[in-house]
Each structure stands twice: as C-alpha cells, then as structure tokens.
Amino acid sequence: MNRPAPSAEDAPVRVACFDVGGVLLRICRSWQEGCRAAGLDVRPVPALDPLGGETLAILDAYERGVLSHHDYARRLSAAIGGVYTAAEITMVTDAWILGPYEDIATLVATLPATGVVTAVLSNTCHEHWITCRRSPVLAPMQHQLASHELGIRKPDPAAFRVVEAVTGHTGASILYFDDRADNVAAAAALGWRAIRIDDTVATAPQIADALATHAVTSP
Numbered sequence: 001m002n003r004p005a006p007s008a009e010d011a012p013v014r015v016a017c018f019d020v021g022g023v024l025l026r027i028c029r030s031w032q033e034g035c036r037a038a039g040l041d042v043r044p045v046p047a048l049d050p051l052g053g054e055t056l057a058i059l060d061a062y063e064r065g066v067l068s069h070h071d072y073a074r075r076l077s078a079a080i081g082g083v084y085t086a087a088e089i090t091m092v093t094d095a096w097i098l099g100p101y102e103d104i105a106t107l108v109a110t111l112p113a114t115g116v117v118t119a120v121l122s123n124t125c126h127e128h129w130i131t132c133r134r135s136p137v138l139a140p141m142q143h144q145l146a147s148h149e150l151g152i153r154k155p156d157p158a159a160f161r162v163v164e165a166v167t168g169h170t171g172a173s174i175l176y177f178d179d180r181a182d183n184v185a186a187a188a189a190l191g192w193r194a195i196r197i198d199d200t201v202a203t204a205p206q207i208a209d210a211l212a213t214h215a216v217t218s219p
Contacts (some may be wrong), residue, residue: 001108002153004040005104006122010043011044011171011172011173011217012173012215013116013171013172013173013174013175013193013214013216014116014117014167014173015116015118015119015121015167015173015174015175015176016111016114016115016117016118016167016175017119017120017163017174017175017177017181017192018108018114018118018119018120018121018141018176018177018178018207018209019120019121019122019123019177019179019197020122020124020138020155020196021097021122021123021124021128021175021179022178022179022180022199022203023041023101023119023178023179023197023199023203023207024097024100024101024108024135024137024138024203025097025098025099025100025101025132025135026097026098026100026101026105026170027096027097027098027201028092028096028098028155029199029215030049030050031045031048031049031092032049034092034093034096035092035094037092037095037096038085038088038091038092038196039091039095040084040088040091040092042060043083043084044083045080045083045084045086045215047079047080048080053120054079054122055076055079055080055145057177058075058076058154059072059076062125062148063123063124063125063148063153064147064148064151064152065125065126065147065148065149065151066151069093069126069127070086071089071132072089072125073085073086073087073089073090073093075091076089076212077186078145079200093125093127093128094110094127095165097128097131097132098189099135100135100136100137100160100201100206101203103202103203103204103205104137104139104145104203104204104207105135105136106139106204107139107204107207107208108137108140109136109137109139109140110218111140111205111216112140113218114211114217114218116175116216117142117167117169118140118142118143118146119141119142119143119144119145119163119167120141120143120145120178121132121145121154121159121160121162121163122136122139122145122146122147123153123154124147124148125148126148129146131150132146134168143166143167144162144165145159145162145163145166147159148212150162152200154178154182154183155180155182155183155184155185155186157186157190159191160186160190160192161190168218170191171190171191171192172192172193174192174193175192175193175195175210175214175216176194176195176198177195177197177210178194178196179196179197179198181196181197181198184196193207193214195210197208203215211218
C-alpha cells in the first residue's frame with residue numbers, strides 16, 4: 001500500500017524563534033503612548049503616528065546601526081520641525097520598553113527542556129537592546145539577534161536567513177512568533193511556521209498554545 005510522502009509540516013520543530021517587542025516584552029505602540037510613558041505632553045506630529053517617509057527612514061537607519069542614538073534623536077527632531085527636542089526624543093526612547101508580559105518569563109524558562117534551539121530576532125537599537133538583554137526573558141535564548149548588530153531589519157528576508165545560518169535549520173523546522181503581519185508573511189514565505197501574536201492581550205497563552213500545537217513540549 002502506497003503512503004503519501006510526508007509534508008514539511010510533518011517534520012519536527014527544531015527551532016523556536018521569537019520577536020521581542022510585542023511578543024516577549026511589552027512596548028509602547030505609538031508615539032503618543034511613548035510620550036505618556038516618558039511623562040511628556042502629547043503634541044500633534046502627524047509624521048510620528050505612524051512613522052512614514054523621512055521619519056521612517058531615520059528609524060530604519062537607527063535600527064540598522066547606521067545612526068548613533070545622538071544622530072537619530074537630532075535628525076528626528078529636525079525632521080519634525082523641533083516639535084520635540086532631541087533630549088525629549090531620548091526620554092521617549094528610554095521609556096519605550098514597559099517590561100515582560102505576564103507569565104512569559106516562566107514560559108520561556110521551560111523551553112530548554114523541550115530540546116529545541118531557541119532564538120530571538122528583533123528590530124531594535126543599541127539602547128533598547130541593553131534593556132532587553134537585562135530581562136530574564138532573554139536568558140534562555142541561545143541565539144540573540146538584533147537588527148542594529150546585523151545591519152538588517154525585518155521583513156528583509158536576509159534577516160531571517162541569519163537565523164537559518166546560525167541554527168543550521170530552515171523552513172518548517174523553525175517555529176516563529178511575531179506581532180507584525182509583514183514579518184510573519186516574510187517568515188512564512190521562507191517556509192517557516194510563522195505565528196502572528198496579538199500584542200494587545202497576554203502573549204504567554206498564545207505562545208503556549210502554538211508550542212503545543214506544533215509538538216514543542218518537554219519529555
């Protein structure tokens with residue numbers, strides 16, 4: 001009796017890879033929220049909510065490590081006509097990361113026992129990465145990949161190829177979690193098992209459900 005050839009989805013998951021902000025750590029989701037977190041008043045700046053054009057290009061350069069924080073804050077302030085000073089932009093940057101999602105540290109601490117390789121792939125900057133690396137949620141992650149160090153931002157496929165290169169795994173052997181649709185689509189285009197996370201609610205149950213669905217469990 002002939003049996004159908006196994007599909008890629010039949011292969012076991014070898015890598016669990018995570019975005020950081022909006023998946024493991026809570027972050028501000030808008031400039032307005034960042035201002036409130038920094039204790040600043042909210043001033044109308046359409047170019048910042050959402051970012052676009054010149055302001056988006058400045059952020060892109062910052063998160064690829066092209067710009068220092070000093071140059072990022074100075075250029076962004078100039079691009080918005082000084083509505084926020086460089087010093088105030090630094091205050092918002094410093095307040096952007098709000099802390100781990102509830103129960104996420106406990107969940108990721110169980111990952112080593114599953115036998116999968118663990119990784120994070122984050123669009124970030126040097127200043128934020130220092131804060132991220134101090135968090136216990138990154139402690140179990142064997143590969144910690146940041147855009148400003150790689151010189152590449154998601155959803156560029158080259159960023160995802162770095163994960164494949166450092167882990168030695170590709171395609172459906174990688175289970176990936178991200179809160180952005182464009183990043184999820186880019187990972188899925190490479191054959192990864194890409195899961196869209198809703199960052200507005202608790203993320204640990206979403207991740208736990210996906211891990212169970214894809215048979216990433218402790219022995």
